Amino acid sequence: MSAGGVMYTILVAEDDAAIAGLVEMTLQVAGYNCQVAPDGQAALNNIKESKPDLALLDIMLPGVDGYALLEELKKKSIPALFVTAKTGIADRIQGLRLGADDYITKPFEPLELLARVETVLRRAYGTNEKIQIHHVTLLPRSRLVMMDGAPVSLAPKEYELLEFFFRHRNIAYSRDQLLDAVWGFDFYGNTRTVDMHVQKLRRKLRLEKVICTVNKVGYRLEA
């Protein structure tokens, strides 16, 4: 994902290699730049040298623990998320009190992780956001959609569906999930509504090859 054309860089401080790999892959596929630090010291060095835009911290890190890293991040005003197997309420409260922007417990689903990451990023940097995929540019603040530099007029739900796809690229969503996300849980339409809106988006924005139908799942925006 890009903000004004720049990719966000996310630091992943995680000592379990398998989980680090999973988080890295998830973030990369979703369009983030990712750096993995296997221990506290490596994470500290990374924070000092490459100034990431966001950090995902495991609390129980060898060397320097997550709480210490969080303090370092706060000094540099870098937002942070705790990702940890510690599930006690006390841990959660301490994490949030120290200034973590959010808290995810293991086991987590990658989509949940992405949603939290996106929320934190938008809260921290999202004022002048501009999302570009192929020939289409989205300006969420002004709800403006440009195709090859020219504005395109979209119905409100068409716009919201497009923004959802743009924000969750490369991830397949079922029609029901899309219905819930865009129309809301209390909308009593059927999944045909989703199909019709997808058709319209594809036609209006020439995204036939970008918004793909995934068999037995739903739709996915590929970028």
Add this chain to the structure above:
Amino acid sequence: MTMKLWFRIFLLTFVLTAVVMAGSLAGILYSAYQETISREYERGLDEHRIILDTLSSHLESVERTLGNDLILMPDVLEDGVVSYGNLYTGKEAALRISDSAGNSIFSSMAENDENAMQLNVAEASPRVFVLRSVGDRLLLYVNGVLQRDGTFLQVGYVRDVSAAFAAIRETAWRMTWIVFAALLVSGAGLYFLIGRALRPLMVLEKQAVSIAGGDYAQRVSIARSDEIGSLSSAFNVMTDAVQTRVQELEAAAAEREMFIRSMAHEIKSPMTTIVGYVDVLERMKLTPEQSAKGLLAIRQESKRLNELSSKLLDLFVMRNGENVHMDEADIPALLERVRLTLAPRMQDKRIKLTIRCGLDVWKLDAALFENVLINLLDNAYKATPPGGEILLNACREGDRAIFVVQDWGHGIPKQDLDYVFEPFYMADKARSRSQPGSGLGLTLCHAIVQAHDGEIRIESEENLGTKVSVVL
């Protein structure tokens, strides 16, 4: 109704004392009464006899003097009778002399007394006597026969015995009061002494209640050498035992809780990876390399879970003490099997594994013991840098077999040495996560060696190496 033991003992003792004292009193009074009666009777009868005899001899001497039968001379007879009657009439005694028909010849009795006498005798009948209550007095009446030729005189006698009976009644009252007072004193004494003797029971009861409430620190201090003293010391011993047992149970529960907590934590990491990758593979557009990486991670983490579960199972089996089949095992063959199992891994890191064997056969469970050695060697392998050396030495020392696994790797920090046998304890999280391990290996070894009645010892110096000895 609930009654305190001490009060019941007091009550029973008191009632018993009261009954015994009252019974004795009654006995004493009864015999005193009997004695008084017979003494009064005797006295009355004696006096009556004397009167009869004296009157009789007087009349005889008068007859002899006069040479005539007195019956024929009523005046003389009456004179004699009256003078003797007056002689024997006293303050307490009175006489009435009448002829055979009961006609009074002489009487010094009060009229009421005389009317109440009602005591007649016939000729040649023995003396009769009776005790009568007249007015507020007790009177002893005696009537006897004074035999004369062809006729007889009745000599009645009355004696007031009220004083004697009043005296005995007085004594009875006095003794009753004394006994009553004695009972009061002994009751108060018993109440105090029994209550005091059994008060420790209440202390014990209080302690039992507080123990039941979970306060095991309470102890009684009753310094007595009787049954209550030994009961209280037995009670303290019991409290000690309960306290120890409860502490053991609490420790065991805490250990189990810790174990489950750690286990949940250990399961969470691989589960996160597996579930996460499945989700990613299913829903995200991945390059073939990314997919392959995801699948590999799923496979590795599944393997990790599988190892964890089988080690857990082994551990539970060992802890329950089942499945240990002791047999004469061929030690050199066992060590060779261990070497073969580990050879590929050792070669990968170019580690030289030296095995020395000074044992022939030994009684042990070969399969389990192989597991111990493989676990220990695997730990040594993880600690040893590439190109290093590991030594396995089996030897005999007296009647014991000793297996030593030694490495010259990174060692275990001193502060961790005490905990290495605890489940899921990993000395260095970074190192152990980068190298797969369940955290149960040493715990399992410990359990197996214990099942063999053996001992496992670990010596280590950071950065110098580790030496684990198993003594059977």
